[in-house]
């Protein structure tokens with residue numbers, strides 16, 4: 294029993310550590326390093342929620358672990374399924390705060406599942422304050438640990454197996470938060486996903502609002518996953534008006550261009566620009582021409598997204614006529630372009646709609 298002279302020491306959260314860190318943790322408590330690898334298997338591959346389940350660890354070690362360490366978990370507190378079979382889960386963190394995760398099934402014409410994509414959150418809320426985004430309206434509250442990001446994917450992978458008979462095929466970091474503001478944990482979580490769930494890095498996409506310094510760091514760290522950039526406007530004036538992050542010279546379009554070129558030169562990879570279509574804001578012919586110029590910075594493609602109106606904002610979605618004209622201008626300029634239709638709208642699971650009561 295701790296006394297006022299002996300305050301209780303904080304327990305180590307093992308669910309925030311990756312394989313090499315678990316090996317180091319094992320060594321730090323006088324255990325052989327392979328115990329760390331056993332812990333990795335139990336925590337991430339088998340999803341153990343208690344040390345008692347780890348039956349190939351000696352009983353005295355399990356007891357000791359229960360005294361000095363803990364397994365941080367996220368708990369699903371609500372689940373909704375949309376008419377298009379998109380699923381949105383609400384998870385509670387140990388802090389009591391909540392995050393949302395979405396499983397998006399994509400079907401062939403004959404009804405077979407083509408892709409099962411999980412959209413994960415990397416933060417509670419977001420500090421970037423994009424004017425059209427429900428998460429941005431919440432402000433920033435907390436960074437997620439690598440284990441909390443991983444657990445969202447693992448949970449949705451199990452759900453996908455139950456509902457669709459197979460595991461997830463893609464992960465996108467496009468839920469709540471700016472992933473590159475939680476750089477270390479996001480990087481670690483992508484390694485956990487590839488290692489423990491056996492998902493190739495090319496199946497993972499991290500999306501950023503365009504933090505130039507971090508994009509350079511991704512290139513220097515040789516991050517193997519795909520990079521998407523939420524552009525949403527092709528000039529500084531328009532972008533700064535709706536995305537405060539663009540108002541700094543460290544993250545304006547010139548800085549972004551240099552970072553994207555560095556990224557491409559170093560990795561040889563292309564980038565995807567996400568572009569939400571807002572009526573009368575960024576959907577005109579001049580915008581399409583300016584966007585085509587941005588796309589020439591480096592090999593890339595454009596994903597046009599049909600916007601889902603968010604309560605408390607002035608933004609509405611473009612119409613089909615403007616969308617088609619926009620696409621034609623881009624195609625004429627030889628830009629690779631795809632259109633992403635909204636999914637899960639009836640449960641507020643679509644892009645820009647994720648927000649929970651903080």
Ligand code: SF4
Nearest residue numbers: 419421423426429470
């Ligand atoms: S769009 Fe992304 S970066 Fe912008 S406020 Fe929303 S979550 Fe944050």
